[in-house]
Amino acid sequence: MRDLDTLVHTTDTVTAYRDEMEDALGGLLVPSAFGLKPYGTPLMNTLKGLSHFTGDRYLKEGNGGERxxxxRLAGSETKIPLESLDPWRIEQDGETVCNILGPVAQLGAxxxxxxxxxxxxxxxxxxGLENVVMPNGKISDIPKEYREQFxxxxxxxxxxKQARQKLGLTALKAHLLADLETRDWAVKLAQGEHDGLFRLFTGKQ
Structure with missing residues (x-):
């Protein structure tokens, strides 16, 4: 285990959370923090999508408190249940030691x-996640309350996938990223102490 990726349930900056984890871990792991992105206007969403190589969760909040x-990834978006953010608690000796995403949400991510x-x-x-979520390889294996997420x-x-198969920006970006991921120098730049260089593409903070 090299790094620790953490989802923070806020649309504000999450840098402070990452710094706190970094202090607590003392160099044992490389922490990264991901927040929820504000939904934004259609124009801003389109402009931001031009630079995105990885998917993110976007929170749309109404004036009446609805959420x-x-x-969203590369101009394609799908509404997903808010329940996909609900944590599963890992307990040891009767105490909660950490929260994780549920297996269906992990699989979807x-x-x-x-x-x-x-x-x-x-x-x-x-x-591994598919074997947990669908041990018999059937949709019916998934508990009903999690099927909407799936x-x-x-x-x-x-x-x-359909956008990637068409001739256009999504296909070009997919080809570029796939090529970079085969090159050791690019992978090393995207990891560890050099994470900041690729934050525009990864969304990590």
Whole structure:
């Protein structure tokens, strides 16, 4: 285990959370923090999408307090249940030691993490999660209260896949990122102490 990725349930900057984790870990792991992105206007969403190589969660908040969550990547977006943010608690000796995303939300995140589709380095993780979520390889394995999440993430992955198969910006960006991920120097730049150089593309802080 090299790094620790953390989702912070806020649309504000999450740099302070990352710094706090960095102090607590003392160099044992490299922490990264991801927040929820504010939904924004259609024009701003389009402009931001031009530089995105990875997917993010976008929170849309209405004046009446209503909230909607979307997953967006490269101009494609899908509304996903807010319940996908609900944490699962890891307990040890009767005490909660940490919170994690539920397995369906984890699976959906890996499915929609990159404009290239499922990354080669994530394939084993994805298979492990699929075995947890659908041990018999059937949709009916998924508890009913989690199926809406699953279908939303599958829908988003299919949208990006279709965009990737067309001649256009999404296909070009996917090809570029896939090529970079095969080059050791590019991978090293995107990891560890050099994370900041690729934050425009990864969304990490």
């Amino acid at each position: 909607e969550l979307y997953w 890996y499915m929609n993490r990159s404009i290239t589709g499922v990354r080669k380095k994530d394939e084993r993780k994805l298979t 279908f939303a993430f599958v829908e988003q992955a299919e949208k990006v």
